[in-house]
Amino acid sequence: MNYLAIDIGGTAVKIAILNKDGEILSFDKYSVCFDKYETPILETVLKSIDIFIEENNIKNFDGICVSATGQIDVNKGAVIGTGGNIKNYDGSEIKNKLENKYKVKTTVINDANAAVLGELFLGRAKGLKNVVMITIGTGVGGGIVVNGNILHGNLGIGGELGHFSINNRGIECTCGNRGCYERYASMTALIKRVEDKLGIQDINGKDIFDRISSDNMVKDIVDEWIDDISDGLVSLAHIFNPEIILIGGAVSNQEDLFINKLREKVKIKVMPNFASNLKIEAAKLGNDAGLVGALYYYLKDGE
Numbered sequence: 001m002n003y004l005a006i007d008i009g010g011t012a013v014k015i016a017i018l019n020k021d022g023e024i025l026s027f028d029k030y031s032v033c034f035d036k037y038e039t040p041i042l043e044t045v046l047k048s049i050d051i052f053i054e055e056n057n058i059k060n061f062d063g064i065c066v067s068a069t070g071q072i073d074v075n076k077g078a079v080i081g082t083g084g085n086i087k088n089y090d091g092s093e094i095k096n097k098l099e100n101k102y103k104v105k106t107t108v109i110n111d112a113n114a115a116v117l118g119e120l121f122l123g124r125a126k127g128l129k130n131v132v133m134i135t136i137g138t139g140v141g142g143g144i145v146v147n148g149n150i151l152h153g154n155l156g157i158g159g160e161l162g163h164f165s166i167n168n169r170g171i172e173c174t175c176g177n178r179g180c181y182e183r184y185a186s187m188t189a190l191i192k193r194v195e196d197k198l199g200i201q202d203i204n205g206k207d208i209f210d211r212i213s214s215d216n217m218v219k220d221i222v223d224e225w226i227d228d229i230s231d232g233l234v235s236l237a238h239i240f241n242p243e244i245i246l247i248g249g250a251v252s253n254q255e256d257l258f259i260n261k262l263r264e265k266v267k268i269k270v271m272p273n274f275a276s277n278l279k280i281e282a283a284k285l286g287n288d289a290g291l292v293g294a295l296y297y298y299l300k301d302g303e
């Protein structure tokens, strides 16, 4: 059995053929933002699938599994909110369109939830039952696994870990509230703090970490940022009592300067019973997590 796996992000769509073990047999990637979303993402995705099938000479597949950015109603397989940033995407009926066109079962899940399921299937959380994952990037994405099942909530949009407040008098958020976690814990938040304090522009995450050893001010800003991230994780540990908290996003490659420091801070603040056996690790799958997690959801929950 082979499956067409699709990972729809804000800049690109990844398309692959996976076997039931999650091995990637063919893969390609196409831009979805080439005209600033004037062409709706779903239209680009449908065209890209045709190109992918043609170029890779795909004869057939047994199902379609999709991981997609934004708020996804898992029952309808549709986008019901985008966080406000992507034009012509809200309302996209992904499942309907794909099932009508290809006549095979299709499941759709949010990309952050797919990432944690990917880790459960083939990554760092293999065999574990209670897992919290945050992905640190432009925003903060999240996924929560309770007793081996992804926490969907009512519509499938649960686990929105970028938007719980860690400071009710804090920074205003695009969602309308104040002090949301991603205003403090995202890479965007770190970059803004460094740029504001140092009066510079156009620095990126890697530059910041490269500067830590030679610039004490940068070191302090990063330390404060990790402290903020740890505050959120402490609350999540107390709520969900996970065996492991996984950190995704490019910054999780910084073992010494980031993951180890974060682990230390969380362990100090969390109540002792919650700290015992709690692991805090970098996620393992990186770019493939969405594709692999979408398949896991299709095979397990989506039946």
Ligand SMILES: [Zn+2]
Pocket: 162, 163, 173, 174, 175, 176, 177, 180
């Ligand atoms: Zn918010």
